[in-house]
Amino acid sequence: MTGIAEELRNVTPEKLAVDRVSKTFRTNRGSVHALDNVSLNVHEGEFVCLVGPSGCGKSTLLSIIAGLESPDGGQVLADGKPVTGPGRERMVMFQESALFPWLDVLDNVLFGLKLKPNLNRNERREVALFYLKLVGLDKFIHANIHELSGGMKQRVALARALAPNPRVLLMDEPFAALDALTREQLYGDIQRIWAERKKTIVFVTHNVREAACLGDRVVLFSPHPGRIQEQFEVTLPRPRDINSVDLAKYSTEITRALKLHLKPEHTEVAE
Amino acid sequence: MKRWLIAILFFVILIGIWEYLVRRETWSPVLVPSPLDVGRYFVTSIQDKTLLEASYVTLKRLVLGYVVSLVIGLPLGLLNARFKFCEDTIGVLALGLQTLPSVCWAPLALLWFGQTETAMFFIVIMGSLWSVTLATDAGVRSVPPIYARAARTMGSKGFHTWLKVIFPASLPFIMTGMKQGWAFAWRSLMAAEIYITILTGFGLGHLLHYGRELHAMDAVVGIMIVIIVIGLLADKILFSPVERFLHRRWGTARN
Numbered sequence: 001m002t003g004i005a006e007e008l009r010n011v012t013p014e015k016l017a018v019d020r021v022s023k024t025f026r027t028n029r030g031s032v033h034a035l036d037n038v039s040l041n042v043h044e045g046e047f048v049c050l051v052g053p054s055g056c057g058k059s060t061l062l063s064i065i066a067g068l069e070s071p072d073g074g075q076v077l078a079d080g081k082p083v084t085g086p087g088r089e090r091m092v093m094f095q096e097s098a099l100f101p102w103l104d105v106l107d108n109v110l111f112g113l114k115l116k117p118n119l120n121r122n123e124r125r126e127v128a129l130f131y132l133k134l135v136g137l138d139k140f141i142h143a144n145i146h147e148l149s150g151g152m153k154q155r156v157a158l159a160r161a162l163a164p165n166p167r168v169l170l171m172d173e174p175f176a177a178l179d180a181l182t183r184e185q186l187y188g189d190i191q192r193i194w195a196e197r198k199k200t201i202v203f204v205t206h207n208v209r210e211a212a213c214l215g216d217r218v219v220l221f222s223p224h225p226g227r228i229q230e231q232f233e234v235t236l237p238r239p240r241d242i243n244s245v246d247l248a249k250y251s252t253e254i255t256r257a258l259k260l261h262l263k264p265e266h267t268e269v270a271e
Numbered sequence: 272m273k274r275w276l277i278a279i280l281f282f283v284i285l286i287g288i289w290e291y292l293v294r295r296e297t298w299s300p301v302l303v304p305s306p307l308d309v310g311r312y313f314v315t316s317i318q319d320k321t322l323l324e325a326s327y328v329t330l331k332r333l334v335l336g337y338v339v340s341l342v343i344g345l346p347l348g349l350l351n352a353r354f355k356f357c358e359d360t361i362g363v364l365a366l367g368l369q370t371l372p373s374v375c376w377a378p379l380a381l382l383w384f385g386q387t388e389t390a391m392f393f394i395v396i397m398g399s400l401w402s403v404t405l406a407t408d409a410g411v412r413s414v415p416p417i418y419a420r421a422a423r424t425m426g427s428k429g430f431h432t433w434l435k436v437i438f439p440a441s442l443p444f445i446m447t448g449m450k451q452g453w454a455f456a457w458r459s460l461m462a463a464e465i466y467i468t469i470l471t472g473f474g475l476g477h478l479l480h481y482g483r484e485l486h487a488m489d490a491v492v493g494i495m496i497v498i499i500v501i502g503l504l505a506d507k508i509l510f511s512p513v514e515r516f517l518h519r520r521w522g523t524a525r526n
Contacts (some may be wrong), residue, residue: 068420086424098421101521104440111435112425146522164425 047216057226151182168192336395348407373398373459398459406448480488
């Protein structure tokens with residue numbers, strides 16, 4: 001049992017430093033300057049939201065922090081050490097759940113745990129069940145993925161990302177494909193889980209209101225080339241309600257700034 | 272239960288029409304045997320064991336040849352999907368050979384291996400190997416890259432990713448390829464058995480061939496029915512359960 005307790009203990013969240021990162025993609029229609037000299041510091045346990053229109057490089061930055069892609073210039077430091085590849089210290093949640101349809105819910109959550117040394121079969125199962133309970137899906141452990149609703153899929157994906165006990169959670173528009181009601185529930189859940197599990201979270205979205213609701217800080221990106229334009233501290237008490245009037249003040253302010261920095265052709269950003 | 276009844280009824284009616292047409296002497300009785308003649312052939316050939324022995328010989332060749340095709344074809348398909356070099360070499364070869372009807376291998380196999388079991392296996396393998404390879408290749412290419420990305424963040428890499436992510440993700444495709452490979456193996460073997468006479472085993476194809484030589488139409492039709500039934504059973508016993516499982520997991524089943 002001590003193994004389990006140790007495994008489920010909150011680990012200290014990681015500090016991230018993005019240091020002058022640049023990235024260019026070459027396509028057959030020319031090159032796209034996705035990120036231009038971007039620097040950003042994220043404190044231990046901070047919830048940072050990256051906002052901007054599509055093509056501003058925010059998802060690319062997330063992939064680079066995750067170690068899934070390498071920058072052309074600059075580097076990312078996690079607790080002072082350069083990120084050279086993906087690792088279970090930094091888990092990613094994608095827009096599509098990316099759950100494996102050939103495994104049931106429990107086996108999906110177990111996938112990452114099986115790659116973690118020092119855990120036996122029972123311990124792994126117990127850890128997986130703990131996280132499935134945390135996201136409220138402990139009654140669906142043997143369901144097939146296609147039987148779940150969009151919101152449930154993202155909960156399983158969240159449990160799968162949390163299960164190896166990472167120190168950083170990287171979320172790439174995880175709620176973008178969900179309906180408004182489901183999204184609101186998940187805003188509550190993610191804030192609760194963040195408070196309970198003490199993770200550093202970097203959250204990419206194009207929804208300004210969502211960013212203001214979730215983030216301690218909202219980082220505004222502009223495209224062509226991808227750059228950080230402005231940053232906003234959101235000091236509202238938690239848990240925050242997406243519909244609160246105080247929140248609207250922040251999101252209006254951020255939206256105004258966003259429009260200021262944008263050329264007219266890039267205004268497909270939701271308020 | 273009801274579907275079974277309908278199926279049985281359908282075949283009873285079909286045989287009934289057959290018997291009726293034979294009795295009306297629509298065709299020469301030398302060319303078309305009656306269902307009763309075929310039934311009598313089944314009884315005698317089961318009693319003297321020729322049919323069972325021939326089925327055994329044929330199935331043994333089929334299963335062995337098919338298993339070898341899978342053992343070579345699956346890894347070859349994975350390699351083609353993974354390495355550009357393999358795609359440009361083995362991939363093109365596989366595509367080319369897949370278009371070659373496998374009975375075209377028979378003359379070459381006879382010259383290389385003589386009238387032996389090896390010649391039989393060779394033709395079966397050449398018949399099914401390439402379609403298994405191509406289907407595996409296509410299956411792996413159809414796997415969304417996000418699965419591998421997600422797996423990498425969880426610490427999976429190299430061989431583990433292939434075994435635990437890419438392979439299961441492409442299973443529905445590979446299943447289709449395996450079925451196709453089985454069908455090709457079956458066709459190839461029948462062609463080979465009709466074309467090549469060998470002494471080490473008398474298969475269904477040989478029986479069919481000698482049925483023609485002896486002008487025993489009851490035997491010819493009877494053996495054709497056995498060949499059809501074996502094909503049906505293979506589908507229902509080997510492939511249907513796996514396909515049902517895949518459909519249930521992936522949620523592609525019809526209700």
